[in-house]
Amino acid sequence: MTGGALPAAELWAVAEAAADAAAAVTLRHFRGRALLAESKAETFDPVTVADREAEAAIRAALRDRRPADGVVGEEQHPEDGVSGLTWVIDPIDGTRGYISGTPTWGTLIALRDADGPVLGLIDQPYIGERFMGGLGRAAWRGPQGEGALAVRPARELSEAVLFTTFPEIGTPEDRAAFDRVAETVRLVRYGMDCYAYALLALGQIDLVIEAGLHAYDIAAPIAVIEAAGGLVTDWEGRPVHDGGRALAAASPELHAAALARLAGGETACPEG
Amino acid sequence: MTGGALPAAELWAVAEAAADAAAAVTLRHFRGRALLAESKAETFDPVTVADREAEAAIRAALRDRRPADGVVGEEQHPEDGVSGLTWVIDPIDGTRGYISGTPTWGTLIALRDADGPVLGLIDQPYIGERFMGGLGRAAWRGPQGEGALAVRPARELSEAVLFTTFPEIGTPEDRAAFDRVAETVRLVRYGMDCYAYALLALGQIDLVIEAGLHAYDIAAPIAVIEAAGGLVTDWEGRPVHDGGRALAAASPELHAAALARLAGGETACPEG
Numbered sequence: 001m002t003g004g005a006l007p008a009a010e011l012w013a014v015a016e017a018a019a020d021a022a023a024a025v026t027l028r029h030f031r032g033r034a035l036l037a038e039s040k041a042e043t044f045d046p047v048t049v050a051d052r053e054a055e056a057a058i059r060a061a062l063r064d065r066r067p068a069d070g071v072v073g074e075e076q077h078p079e080d081g082v083s084g085l086t087w088v089i090d091p092i093d094g095t096r097g098y099i100s101g102t103p104t105w106g107t108l109i110a111l112r113d114a115d116g117p118v119l120g121l122i123d124q125p126y127i128g129e130r131f132m133g134g135l136g137r138a139a140w141r142g143p144q145g146e147g148a149l150a151v152r153p154a155r156e157l158s159e160a161v162l163f164t165t166f167p168e169i170g171t172p173e174d175r176a177a178f179d180r181v182a183e184t185v186r187l188v189r190y191g192m193d194c195y196a197y198a199l200l201a202l203g204q205i206d207l208v209i210e211a212g213l214h215a216y217d218i219a220a221p222i223a224v225i226e227a228a229g230g231l232v233t234d235w236e237g238r239p240v241h242d243g244g245r246a247l248a249a250a251s252p253e254l255h256a257a258a259l260a261r262l263a264g265g266e267t268a269c270p271e272g
Numbered sequence: 273m274t275g276g277a278l279p280a281a282e283l284w285a286v287a288e289a290a291a292d293a294a295a296a297v298t299l300r301h302f303r304g305r306a307l308l309a310e311s312k313a314e315t316f317d318p319v320t321v322a323d324r325e326a327e328a329a330i331r332a333a334l335r336d337r338r339p340a341d342g343v344v345g346e347e348q349h350p351e352d353g354v355s356g357l358t359w360v361i362d363p364i365d366g367t368r369g370y371i372s373g374t375p376t377w378g379t380l381i382a383l384r385d386a387d388g389p390v391l392g393l394i395d396q397p398y399i400g401e402r403f404m405g406g407l408g409r410a411a412w413r414g415p416q417g418e419g420a421l422a423v424r425p426a427r428e429l430s431e432a433v434l435f436t437t438f439p440e441i442g443t444p445e446d447r448a449a450f451d452r453v454a455e456t457v458r459l460v461r462y463g464m465d466c467y468a469y470a471l472l473a474l475g476q477i478d479l480v481i482e483a484g485l486h487a488y489d490i491a492a493p494i495a496v497i498e499a500a501g502g503l504v505t506d507w508e509g510r511p512v513h514d515g516g517r518a519l520a521a522a523s524p525e526l527h528a529a530a531l532a533r534l535a536g537g538e539t540a541c542p543e544g
Contacts, residue, residue, distance in 0.1 A: 100471060101474055189369065189463050
């Protein structure tokens with residue numbers, strides 16, 4: 001991670017202001033009976049009024065304070081910048097959860113330079129929780145207090161808790177690879193969207209595996225988890241900040257073990 | 273639902289006091305690094321210190337205020353009463369979610385008479401949300417306000433949102449039955465534990481299907497959902513307050529359609 005010469009306090013103030021602007025919109029529509037859900041593609045991919053309005057609110061907040069930075073989001077066309085920095089935003093990560101009333105969707109705001117994310121923020125405004133990592137910060141605030149983000153100590157894959165959002169993750173090959181990890185760990189849980197990355201950064205769980213991600217789905221989680229001491233790569237161990245298939249792990253040892261299982265399990269010990 | 277002659281205000285005060293007593297324990301241990309998880313059975317079924325202490329706190333609150341009532345809980349032996357009323361409690365429903373740090377576990381407190389649950393409370397103390405149904409009440413309180421519980425209007429199965437906790441629900445036959453419903457609905461989501469029942473009572477989702485339940489898993493959700501205008505039965509349409517396989521639905525039409533699919537899909541229309 002780079003970013004040592006960046007104005008950290010200013011950039012964090014901007015990121016938090018953008019998250020606050022999004023929260024005003026997302027909370028106004030959350031659980032509302034009149035919420036519209038349209039279909040962006042043939043599969044069920046809801047785009048709500050809240051999604052579009054929240055992205056507009058974030059872009060307005062960024063444009064006012066950081067007009068030289070670029071912006072890449074889920075809903076609108078990318079805006080090029082001249083600063084070498086780009087904000088990567090997802091106004092509502094977990095739209096399906098959002099339209100179902102679950103409190104585990106989030107607003108994702110990241111800032112990246114040429115090498116990748118340098119700042120990430122995961123916001124869950126209904127609960128009132130915010131997870132922040134990068135530029136010297138690794139912190140959370142929530143309804144019961146605040147504290148530092150830190151991944152949990154390394155443990156064996158057989159003791160690990162693994163999260164993914166959908167059991168039918170990715171392609172059939174992706175699913176088979178995921179299952180090789182899932183059948184090895186202690187516990188698999190589903191349905192948390194971006195909240196799972198926050199739990200990893202909080203030291204509550206060990207692994208998150210997802211497929212089919214866009215850059216705006218993963219940029220903020222990368223910065224949050226790296227700041228907490230964890231690792232996020234693609235399923236081949238390479239950078240994943242442009243999207244694709246992500247493996248987030250609390251320790252290098254666990255990351256290596258999960259990576260091997262994803263690749264075909266060649267390091268698994270024969271039983272008996 | 274019965275209970276017209278019961279002292280509703282007193283019983284609700286007792287239920288809320290019991291939930292408050294549990295919350296003091298569950299929040300003290302939630303996301304704590306020192307939380308112990310033991311194994312009750314060969315499969316991973318964590319019983320935490322928090323679970324046992326929270327049940328003790330609930331029982332103490334009930335014993336002080338309602339000594340003539342019985343108590344049935346997850347952790348301790350049943351206590352018989354002489355009033356004809358029994359409290360049915362689960363200090364932490366969704367223990368796996370609890371030990372993973374997710375905010376969608378809950379404390380379940382129900383009161384039943386000879387016919388079934390008459391009062392139910394689902395509490396999520398980390399978020400600060402409480403869902404209450406029965407004895408004339410159908411209400412929620414949360415971090416963003418409070419309001420009435422009411423299920424959403426009837427809709428077709430093909431438009432419904434369905435929740436269950438584990439994709440590997442119940443036996444292989446249970447799973448096949450569940451899949452017949454799942455392949456018909458618009459959206460299936462996982463991992464919410466008792467929070468899914470609250471979402472149904474809030475009018476956010478349409479169906480919850482679970483298997484392998486105990487009485488203490490389902491008694492409170494039954495009262496909450498019935499007070500909100502929904503239905504909860506077993507997979508054959510019979511009372512489920514003693515546990516087993518549960519189908520919760522927002523409307524009688526949707527309940528009938530899901531029941532038919534669970535039974536073998538004989539009412540499904542041929543395509544083309």
